[in-house]
Amino acid sequence: MNRFQSWGRFPKAEQDIHAMRWKDGMLPDTGEKSVLPFGLGRSYGDSCLNNGQSLVETSGLNRFIAFDENAGTLCCEAGVPLDEILKLVVPKGWFLPTTPGTKFITVGGAIANDIHGKNHHVAGTFGCHVKAFELLRSDGSRTRCTPRTNSVLFKATIGGLGLTGLITWAEFRLKKINNAWIEMESIKFEGIGEFMKLSRESDQDWEYTVSWIDCAARGKAFARGIFMRGNHAPASVMSRKVHAEPKLTTPFNCPNMMLNSFSIKAFNTVYYSKQRAKKVRARTHYDPFFYPLDAVNEWNRIYGRRGFFQYQFVVPFEGGSETMEKILEKITVSKQGSFLSVIKTFGDKKSPGMLSFPKPGITLALDFPNRGKSTTQLFDDLDQIVDSAGGSVYPAKDARMSPDFFQKAYPQWEAFSEFIDPQFSSSFWRRVTAQA
Amino acid sequence: MKTILIVGAYSSIAEETAKVYAAQGNRLILWGRSEDRLKSVQQNLKVLGADDVHWFEIDLNNCADHAPLLEKTIQKAGNIDIALVAHGTLPDQSAVESDFSVIEEVIHTNFLTYASLLTALANYLEKQKRGTIAAISSVAADRGRKSNYIYGAAKAGASTFIDGLRGRMASFGVHVVNIKPGMVDTPMTAHLEKGALFAQPKVIATGIVSAISKKKHTVYLPGYWRLIMFITRSIPEFIFKKTNF
Ligand SMILES: Cc1cc2nc3c(=O)[nH]c(=O)nc-3n(C[C@H](O)[C@H](O)[C@H](O)COP(=O)(O)OP(=O)(O)OC[C@H]3O[C@@H](n4cnc5c(N)ncnc54)[C@H](O)[C@@H]3O)c2cc1C
Numbered sequence: 001m002n003r004f005q006s007w008g009r010f011p012k013a014e015q016d017i018h019a020m021r022w023k024d025g026m027l028p029d030t031g032e033k034s035v036l037p038f039g040l041g042r043s044y045g046d047s048c049l050n051n052g053q054s055l056v057e058t059s060g061l062n063r064f065i066a067f068d069e070n071a072g073t074l075c076c077e078a079g080v081p082l083d084e085i086l087k088l089v090v091p092k093g094w095f096l097p098t099t100p101g102t103k104f105i106t107v108g109g110a111i112a113n114d115i116h117g118k119n120h121h122v123a124g125t126f127g128c129h130v131k132a133f134e135l136l137r138s139d140g141s142r143t144r145c146t147p148r149t150n151s152v153l154f155k156a157t158i159g160g161l162g163l164t165g166l167i168t169w170a171e172f173r174l175k176k177i178n179n180a181w182i183e184m185e186s187i188k189f190e191g192i193g194e195f196m197k198l199s200r201e202s203d204q205d206w207e208y209t210v211s212w213i214d215c216a217a218r219g220k221a222f223a224r225g226i227f228m229r230g231n232h233a234p235a236s237v238m239s240r241k242v243h244a245e246p247k248l249t250t251p252f253n254c255p256n257m258m259l260n261s262f263s264i265k266a267f268n269t270v271y272y273s274k275q276r277a278k279k280v281r282a283r284t285h286y287d288p289f290f291y292p293l294d295a296v297n298e299w300n301r302i303y304g305r306r307g308f309f310q311y312q313f314v315v316p317f318e319g320g321s322e323t324m325e326k327i328l329e330k331i332t333v334s335k336q337g338s339f340l341s342v343i344k345t346f347g348d349k350k351s352p353g354m355l356s357f358p359k360p361g362i363t364l365a366l367d368f369p370n371r372g373k374s375t376t377q378l379f380d381d382l383d384q385i386v387d388s389a390g391g392s393v394y395p396a397k398d399a400r401m402s403p404d405f406f407q408k409a410y411p412q413w414e415a416f417s418e419f420i421d422p423q424f425s426s427s428f429w430r431r432v433t434a435q436a
Numbered sequence: 437m438k439t440i441l442i443v444g445a446y447s448s449i450a451e452e453t454a455k456v457y458a459a460q461g462n463r464l465i466l467w468g469r470s471e472d473r474l475k476s477v478q479q480n481l482k483v484l485g486a487d488d489v490h491w492f493e494i495d496l497n498n499c500a501d502h503a504p505l506l507e508k509t510i511q512k513a514g515n516i517d518i519a520l521v522a523h524g525t526l527p528d529q530s531a532v533e534s535d536f537s538v539i540e541e542v543i544h545t546n547f548l549t550y551a552s553l554l555t556a557l558a559n560y561l562e563k564q565k566r567g568t569i570a571a572i573s574s575v576a577a578d579r580g581r582k583s584n585y586i587y588g589a590a591k592a593g594a595s596t597f598i599d600g601l602r603g604r605m606a607s608f609g610v611h612v613v614n615i616k617p618g619m620v621d622t623p624m625t626a627h628l629e630k631g632a633l634f635a636q637p638k639v640i641a642t643g644i645v646s647a648i649s650k651k652k653h654t655v656y657l658p659g660y661w662r663l664i665m666f667i668t669r670s671i672p673e674f675i676f677k678k679t680n681f
């Protein structure tokens with residue numbers, strides 16, 4: 001099986017693969033072909049693909065360099081997965097400064113997409129916690145970048161989609177914890193208004209907030225969901241046990257019909273009704289709290305051979321609730337929406353990243369099985385709504401937005417392109433910068 | 437805490453094994469020929485929990501350097517509890533067949549350097565009267581095959597040497613393990629199509645650590661290779677010679 005696909009398994013791409021195993025090594029000689037670093041392929045669309053060209057596989061850059069247990073800083077090679085970092089740092093009372101919904105991504109991928117987590121409203125993006133990294137460019141140069149030295153290259157590389165060169169190692173700050181546990185509350189809500197109210201109330205006292213929202217329910221149940229908030233448990237809890245390896249694997253590509261609008265609706269209803277009470281309190285290990293989907297290896301295969309899309313956008317707070325309702329309405333009517341739709345508010349902590357996705361506002365992420373034209377048509381319609389609200393779509397999840405929309409939503413793209421390494425390129429970048 | 441010498445320390449299999457020992461808080465000594473790589477591995481092992489990590493640069497093809505470097509190593513480390521010998525090269529069979537100078541290199545690196553280094557180690561451990569030598573041969577040693585008989589011959593030489601050495605060392609309380617990996621996904625096999633039989637180096641590493649602690653004589657890693665090689669050895673030659681293995 002071709003391992004070098006993106007998580008959505010769409011679009012398909014063919015690339016020459018070159019492995020990089022040593023941080024002091026050189027970039028492979030790819031001749032005429034352009035290169036792109038490849039982490040663990042957890043991006044959904046084509047930002048980690050380089051169709052017809054070549055990829056530099058970074059999973060062999062998997063060594064730690066230094067861990068300062070007192071200061072809480074970690075320096076490691078760029079291919080180290082977050083999962084291995086947790087195994088190292090949690091027993092010593094440290095945690096990732098922020099983490100996406102899967103622990104199977106690399107540090108290089110976390111920087112290149114300037115990823116965000118459930119604590120964006122207090123911690124900002126991953127890039128906010130990066131102290132330094134080394135960038136290897138195709139001219140053989142190695143540049144140590146920090147917020148102060150080579151700061152422009154630093155900013156361009158954070159959220160730089162792997163285009164500015166290969167990050168060989170990075171150093172970043174960790175977060176102090178007492179133990180491996182999270183104290184959480186889940187609260188049922190009905191409608192975007194109530195979601196916004198809960199978000200505002202929780203931003204102060206809760207470090208992690210995220211909500212699941214039902215994108216299949218109509219009428220009275222429209223935009224119902226479950227708001228989840230959590231804090232690291234206090235010192236009275238002792239265990240620093242790390243997570244276990246996933247036990248289940250999706251054994252084959254499921255037939256496409258397994259995911260129809262009926263099964264999606266049923267799933268959403270069950271998920272919502274599973275929680276009886278309005279509010280539930282629990283203490284849970286970090287693994288199910290942050291990474292519920294990691295319990296099943298290769299769960300992306302349930303979407304079958306044709307793959308699937310994720311659509312994630314952010315719209316500013318101003319008028320955001322109305323936009324959100326409009327979009328949810330459209331998705332509900334389309335009956336294409338998916339199992340897990342996630343909604344969250346972003347805070348105003350600014351990332352150093354030039355091209356970073358998060359900005360203050362509301363973000364929604366949903367999966368869509370690939371049903372061809374009807375699905376992409378729906379996205380085009382959604383783009384229009386997001387665009388007119390002054391929002392943008394997340395490149396790490398995108399496989400289809402138009403050059404026009406990308407360039408409008410990211411007007412800094414031209415300034416950014418000055419920093420692209422002449423030998424580097426990606427399927428995504430060629431697509432969104434193509435002349436209309 | 438044990439002191440473990442790893443020769444060919446940044447071979448994928450050896451590095452994964454070193455990581456297991458590091459996480460247990462042992463002291464490690466690394467031999468290899470690239471300073472940059474040795475340093476990278478050293479830093480990683482330290483972060484993972486090794487008590488201490490030293491490294492020495494050596495081109496193992498220079499057999500005359502083996503005994504002196506071992507002496508230097510012992511001066512630095514005191515005793516050696518476990519020595520894992522892992523370096524090797526896998527030639528492209530078609531390139532080797534017609535060129536004796538390449539055959540000579542293959543036999544030199546995969547057999548003679550083992551004979552030289554294992555002798556130096558044995559002479560030292562014999563005096564120490566304890567310790568374990570683990571050396572990596574291969575399933576390729578078990579039967580000459582059209583597709584890799586030159587590498588296989590060198591590994592068979594090493595394998596026989598390792599087994600014989602076990603007998604010599606038995607009365608000195610020194611144990612010798614012969615490690616026979618099957619196909620492993622490492623840079624050595626990067627050019628090969630990865631079928632279902634390929635194992636990850638991490639799996640082999642766990643097997644090596646366990647074989648050493650259980651004082652096994654010969655281990656096939658992963659274990660199913662014992663059966664595969666049993667069958668392979670049982671096929672009559674008049675059939676075997678026509679196969680394309
Ligand atoms: C289940 C799931 C949940 C997710 N949840 C979130 C979330 O909550 N928040 C969020 O922000 N994202 C989320 N994501 C997306 C994921 O975090 C990002 O796509 C991440 O960048 C993937 O990292 P990767 O290591 O797999 O890199 P890849 O996907 O392989 O590559 C991503 C980008 O990083 C570049 N890159 C990789 N390594 C290097 C390097 N060494 N030097 C330079 N560039 C490099 C690549 O060129 C590419 O542009 C989620 C993904 C999944 C599958």
Ligand SMILES: NC(=O)c1ccc[n+]([C@@H]2O[C@H](COP(=O)([O-])OP(=O)(O)OC[C@H]3O[C@@H](n4cnc5c(N)ncnc54)[C@H](OP(=O)(O)O)[C@@H]3O)[C@@H](O)[C@H]2O)c1
Pocket residue numbers: 444445446447448449450468469470494495496497522523524525526545572573574575616617618619620621622623624625
């Ligand atoms: N991979 C398999 O399928 C497989 C199967 C059976 C047995 N084995 C055996 O397992 C052992 C480890 O191999 P691997 O798969 O982990 O491959 P690997 O990662 O390619 O490691 C081989 C190592 O040997 C080192 N080496 C070779 N010649 C050397 C020399 N003259 N001096 C110093 N170091 C030298 C190499 O160092 P440089 O990088 O500096 O050259 C390299 O680190 C080998 O003995 C191999 O034959 C492997």
